Amino acid sequence: MLKALCQSLCLSLPLAASAQAASVVFLNPGYSNETFWVDYSRFMQAAASDLGMTLRVQYSERRADLALTQAREVLQGPQRPDYLVLVNELYVAPEIIRLSRGTGVKLFLVNNGLTDSQAHSVQAQPDKYPEVLGSLVSNDEEAGYQMLKALAAQLPAAPGAVDLLVFAGVKTTPASQxxxxxxxxxxxxxxxxRLRQVVYGGWSRQRAFEQAQMLLERYPDTRLVWSANDQMAFGAMQAFQALGKVPxxxxxxxxxxxxxxxxxxxxDGRLSVLMGGHFTLGGWAMVMLHDDARGLAVGRDGQREHSAPALQLIDSAKARRWLELLEQDGHGIDFHRFSAEGRPADFRYPFLTSPVEY
Known part of the structure; x- marks a missing residue:
């Protein structure tokens, strides 16, 4: 009788309530105290909580060897997740894809997808590399373009030659390239x-500070500084300020x-141009994984690889608004609103077509 009652109750439960929550592990490539990657994970966690998913984050502290060790433990451990989300930082993705073969864990890449040469190699060896579920990257090339364009537009008319210094991230990161x-x-x-020099600051404030000190000895008349992240910009800024120059x-x-x-x-004007918003990619990836777990096609446009215009110019008004929103988990977003669940067949993810306004 008790067994029959239990069966009756179980059958009466909605499918969503009785189904096990989709589980995700995110191999975060950053430092565990690095503002960008901590905010990135926080946004992912907000999406997971909102969508009824479980998320575990592991930081690889910007070490390729640690990322591979963590991937091996996740993929070969006794309690494998449904999904493993990773970043092709330091070109670690192909080896992690190889390790996933036969595990039943679906892989999804964010922020840094495979390079062209990596993709060709992976596709040419299907017996070695299984297919990944998909990837979601940002508009990094366009962001680099818009950033310099907006910077140069602030120069006075006909100033003559103007010296530019560029602080890139690392050579083995597609987004930086x-x-x-x-x-x-x-x-x-x-x-x-006039581009004077491109240096690789490794996303580090201290390294960029040291590099800027040396570069200022060579190019003391530098008027423009383009940086691939905020930490390098602040490091370079410190070197200029030490010489009495006002940002x-x-x-x-x-x-x-x-x-x-x-x-x-x-x-306050110390940064004349700022691009931001790509910390949201992990959250949008969670929306797509949520849909996949419910049997909905992630590649609704027939593609596995996707790019989102997440990076956008931030003026002072938007900066004030974002500062307030940072206090709210997930920027106060209802992630269900972006899901394909319950939508018509021609639904397309909004975050793939235009920047999400906050």
């Missing part, structure tokens, strides 16, 4: 801007990231 490509595309439109007046700085420090610097 794409931002630099975009910068070079914009450079062709401003013949008065926003004597030197114009640009940066990527929407950390509170960067937003405040945009408001």
């Amino acid at each position: 794409l931002r630099v490509q975009g910068m070079r595309r914009a450079l062709a439109e401003f013949p008065q801007v 926003g007046r004597d030197v114009l700085f640009s940066a990527v990231n929407s950390s509170p420090e960067a937003l405040r610097a945009r408001i």
Whole structure:
């Protein structure tokens, strides 16, 4: 009788209530105290909570060897997740894809997808590399382009040649490479801007500070500084300030990231140009995994690889608004609103077509 009652109750439960929550592990490539990657994980967790999913985050502290060790433990452990989300930082993705073969864990790449050469190699060896569920990257090339264009537009008319210094991230990160490509595309439109040197600051404030000190000895008349993230911009800024140069007046700085420090610097004018918003990619990936777990096609457009225009220019008004929203989990977003669940067949994810306004 008790068994029959239990069966009756179980059968009467809605499918969503009786189904096990989709489980996700995110291999976060950043430091566990790094503002951007901590905010990134926080946004993912807000999405997971909202969508009824479980999420576990592991930080690899910007070490490829640790990322691979963590991936191996997740994929070969006794309690494997439904999904493993990873970033192709330091080119670790192909090996993790290989490790996933036969595990039943679906892989999804965010922020840094496979390079063209990696993709060709993976596709050419299907017996070695299983197919990944998909990828979601940002508009990094366009962001690099827009950032320099907006920076150069603030120069006074006909100033003569203007020296530019560029602080890229790391050579083995696709997002960094794409931002630099975009910068070079914009450079062709401003013949008065003279690129003096591109250095790789490794996303580090201290390293960029040390590099800027040396570069200022070579190029003391530098007026423009383009940086692939906020930490390198602040490191370079420190070196210029040590020589009495005022950011926003004597030197114009640009940066990527929407950390509170960067937003405040945009408001007070120390940063003349700021791009941000790509910390949301992990949250949008959770929406797509939520849909996949319910049998809905993630590649609704017939594609596995997707790009979202997440990076957008942040003016001082938007910076003030974002500072307030950062206090709210997930920027106060209802993630169900972006899901394909209950939508018509021609529904397309809104975050893939236009920047999400907050």
